[in-house]
Amino acid sequence: MDERIPTFPDGFLFGAATASYQIEGAVKEDGRGQSIWDTFSATPGKTENGDTGEVACDHYHRVPEDVAIMRELGLDAYRFSVAWPRIQADGTGAANPLGLAFYDRLVDELLGAGIRPVVTLYHWDLPQALEDRGGWRTREVADRFADYAAHVVGALGDRVRNWTTLNEPWCSAFLGHTIGVHAPGHTDPMEGLLSAHHLMLAHGRAVPVIREHCPDAEVSITLNPSQVHGPEDATEADLDAVRRVDNALNGVFFGPLFHGAYPDGYLDDVAHLTDGSFVHDGDLETISARLDNLGVNNYFPARVRATPEGATPEGNTHLLPGCEQVDEIPPHPPLTAMGWEQSAPSHRMIVERSARECGLPVYVTENGSAWDDVVSEDGAVHDPERVDYLRQHLAALADSVAAGTDLRGYFAWSLLDNFEWAYGYDKRFGIVHVDYDTQVRTVKDSGREYARVIAAHRPE
Numbered sequence: 352m353d354e355r356i357p358t359f360p361d362g363f364l365f366g367a368a369t370a371s372y373q374i375e376g377a378v379k380e381d382g383r384g385q386s387i388w389d390t391f392s393a394t395p396g397k398t399e400n401g402d403t404g405e406v407a408c409d410h411y412h413r414v415p416e417d418v419a420i421m422r423e424l425g426l427d428a429y430r431f432s433v434a435w436p437r438i439q440a441d442g443t444g445a446a447n448p449l450g451l452a453f454y455d456r457l458v459d460e461l462l463g464a465g466i467r468p469v470v471t472l473y474h475w476d477l478p479q480a481l482e483d484r485g486g487w488r489t490r491e492v493a494d495r496f497a498d499y500a501a502h503v504v505g506a507l508g509d510r511v512r513n514w515t516t517l518n519e520p521w522c523s524a525f526l527g528h529t530i531g532v533h534a535p536g537h538t539d540p541m542e543g544l545l546s547a548h549h550l551m552l553a554h555g556r557a558v559p560v561i562r563e564h565c566p567d568a569e570v571s572i573t574l575n576p577s578q579v580h581g582p583e584d585a586t587e588a589d590l591d592a593v594r595r596v597d598n599a600l601n602g603v604f605f606g607p608l609f610h611g612a613y614p615d616g617y618l619d620d621v622a623h624l625t626d627g628s629f630v631h632d633g634d635l636e637t638i639s640a641r642l643d644n645l646g647v648n649n650y651f652p653a654r655v656r657a658t659p660e661g662a663t664p665e666g667n668t669h670l671l672p673g674c675e676q677v678d679e680i681p682p683h684p685p686l687t688a689m690g691w692e693q694s695a696p697s698h699r700m701i702v703e704r705s706a707r708e709c710g711l712p713v714y715v716t717e718n719g720s721a722w723d724d725v726v727s728e729d730g731a732v733h734d735p736e737r738v739d740y741l742r743q744h745l746a747a748l749a750d751s752v753a754a755g756t757d758l759r760g761y762f763a764w765s766l767l768d769n770f771e772w773a774y775g776y777d778k779r780f781g782i783v784h785v786d787y788d789t790q791v792r793t794v795k796d797s798g799r800e801y802a803r804v805i806a807a808h809r810p811e
């Protein structure tokens with residue numbers, strides 16, 4: 352194993368990330384309303400073992416302890432998300448002071464520990480009441496999101512400068528509305544497209560609102576672009592499959608956000624679903640509002656080919672609009688516990704591509720891997736695979752920065768083992784282990800390794 356410490360320039364931000372529904376628990380406390388993930392996870396068959404976020408890591412009651420762990424690791428920054436239904440139980444109207452007070456305490460605790468808060472406004476917990484009115488399938492939700500943003504930034508904008516509108520709108524739109532494995536669990540290609548557009552519209556409406564309430568804000572969005580690989584001996588049909596999947600995963604967001612238009616050919620590839628009339632005059636101007644940086648989450652690359660004539664498509668990618676004749680092909684080993692390929696070179700490629708597309712500074716806002724971790728007899732959690740994954744990915748990113756990529760920071764996913772959505776608590780991504788019976792936290796070997804990298808960047 353390569354034990355050299357990767358070197359990043361001065362000021363490079365080392366952080367860790369979480370999301371509200373995955374760690375907070377306390378779903379009925381202090382006036383929190385129901386979210387689409389409460390509904391989805393309570394629906395039989397939707398999550399592994401019927402797991403829900405009802406208790407999760409009980410972070411809602413453990414802020415001082417969790418911030419102390421961050422301090423012990425030496426983190427510069429902590430990326431967390433605000434639960435919309437804590438601020439507006441039904442997604443509209445006045446802000447709930449008790450909901451705001453929780454994030455207020457969290458921010459103060461972080462600042463007291465010298466840790467920069469990096470706040471995401473939406474990491475998938477839409478108020479159920481808005482879902483009942485059509486959720487992301489409707490344009491109206493964009494205005495609701497801008498109002499919600501005003502409440503949160505109005506309350507925290509005097510202390511928080513780093514604001515991210517949405518986490519991974521691709522997942523909200525297409526895992527939630529087309530593939531159906533995330534809340535609200537629908538399986539309609541057109542719903543995915545509409546939702547993607549309305550998510551971007553919500554983002555675009557929120558950007559000026561954030562700036563108004565926090566004039567020195569650094570505003571961003573976090574995407575989950577994926578490097579798309581074809582087979583080694585790609586035919587022309589395979590290359591067209593790669594192009595289509597690249598549009599369906601990446602271009603569908605890069606285009607409107609950074610180029611003011613859907614990518615060339617995309618609306619043609621989805622013409623069997625829509626005439627494009629969901630794009631209203633002015634939408635693309637709203638969506639392409641100027642940002643200060645881009646967040647990139649990446650875990651694994653996509654590998655696809657054209658489905659052979661007459662065959663049934665393999666995998667889920669063929670469900671995506673415009674990708675109907677596409678096969679997923681096997682990932683290259685070794686795989687993580689998620690079955691995901693571990694490719695640091697692909698990670699570097701997609702970070703560089705993202706930087707070119709947006710023309711802005713980039714942060715890796717999530718990256719990490721899941722393994723079947725256990726606390727061993729010595730009381731430690733030995734996770735050599737995660738240590739190796741971390742080293743490989745940091746090394747690839749350090750090389751990229753040295754080659755001129757404007758990458759400003761890295762956030763490990765995740766600070767804590769947590770509720771891994773449809774996979775429930777089976778899949779552990781933390782650099783800190785959580786015992787869900789006792790809520791005891793144990794820093795894993797990977798957490799210690801990350802701390803070692805961070806410490807090496809501190810002045811003597």
Ligand code: PNW
Nearest residue numbers: 370373518519522575648717764771780
């Ligand atoms: C991200 N995919 O989700 C999320 O931002 C996190 O909340 C999550 O815990 C983490 O990655 C690990 O899964 C993704 O299937 C979920 O392509 C699924 C996919 C990508 C990202």
